[in-house]
Amino acid sequence: MRRVVITGVGVVTSLGLNAPLFWENIVKGRSGIGLIEAFDSTEYPVKIAGEIKNFDPGVFLNKRIAQRVDRFCQFGLVASIEAVKDSGIDLHKDDVNRIGVMVGSGIGGLTEIEIQHTRLVEKGPSKISPFMIPKLMVNAASGQISIYFGLRGPNSSVATACASASNAIGHAFDLIRRGAADAMLSGGTEAAITPLGVGGFIAMNALSRRNDEPTKASRPFDLKRDGFVLGEGAGIVILEELERAKKRGANIYAEMAGYGMSGDGYHIAAPEPCGVGAALAMKQAIEDSGLDISEIRHINAHGTGTPLGDVAETLAIKAVFGAHAKTVLVSSTKSMIGHLLGASGGPELIATIMAIRENIVPPTINLEEPDPKCDLDYVPNTAREAQVNAALSNSFGFGGHNASLVAKKYRGD
Secondary structure, three states: OOOEEEEEEEEEEOOEOOHHHHHHHHHOOOOOOEEOOOOOOOOOOOOEEEOOOOOOHHHOOOHHHHHOOOHHHHHHHHHHHHHHHHHOOOOOOOOHHHEEEEEEOOOOOHHHHHHHHHHHHHHOHHHOOOOHHHHHOOOHHHHHHHHHHOOOOOEEEEOOHHHHHHHHHHHHHHHHHOOOOOEEEEEEEEOOOOHHHHHHHHHOOOEOOOOOOHHHOOOOOEOOOOOEOEEOEEEEEEEEEHHHHHHOOOOOOEEEEEEEEEEOOOOOOOOOOOOHHHHHHHHHHHHHHOOOHHHOOEEEOOOOOOHHHHHHHHHHHHHHHHHHHHHOEEEOOHHHHOEOHHHOHHHHHHHHHHHHHHOEEOOEOOOOOEOOOOOOEOOEOOOEEOOOOEEEEEEEEOOOEEEEEEEEOOOOO
């Protein structure tokens, strides 16, 4: 099969509206969690989120486009524009029939759903916007990105809850490997910090209620963790066939090496307690990469900060890596940006490949009192310099969806 490399990245998160700023803040262990400003949370028991504040889509998009897409689509477009620019691909001279888009989202246009439902209730069905359906569709991001750049290659979307972005990237990786495309824009985007979105996760008892200490609320693997912190944003990568990338002199961040996916077959919202499904996805990804488990130096964990999920992932890592599990450096960047749901695998893969490129492993902040059941090296609180030749990124979603990606250093061969 053909080899695939990453040649461009784009990020929109609460820690920065571009990849360099995102990475700088991640390495410094800064938190993007704060009090919610998007709506009045007075009556909500949860008042915190990894919200992107003061985001003006008009800075990046023309007014007409910005008005006709939901917030989640705006994030995806902005991240894609950065990734394309970063990659140096000249789409005016390229074969757009061979470049595609595969972008995931777990929820889609929730903001638009709430706006139009209010119109329906207050003003009647005649006042519903004709743009409602095109704005709320989960596949709207992939569609709008392909339209923006005029791309006619494979175009699809993935909705596997919090595994969406990683599944999208894995599928895009496979399309290039088997020759169905030469390059793909892929990742995930999400914007669910809305009254209904936050309220729904509160009803599930999924969210941290540490309102008095927002920056310390997201605490994966810590004994006092009490749920995840909702985040929003997007992460997009440019995947490209190696020989094509070399021919045009592209800047190569890392090589994509393996992809695995599985199901828990257990529960719609809770992880399988022993992490059996998660372990299967990791095992498949490593086998697909052709690497030995001892070559995996770093794992960007799913690490949401939920009581059940962190333990299940720890057990899964132990099941896959055996004695080597204790030497792997495991990080949860969700400790800093919150849980971006279907978008999470995008920024997390970008953090993973930056760890490979820079030989710096991001920290898991707020890890002050480790849970005895979570007994691996989670790089607590401070980034660590380490030689990282290969790394794994995990994403696990409601419904029992598991996705793992392996990337490795590109050696110039």
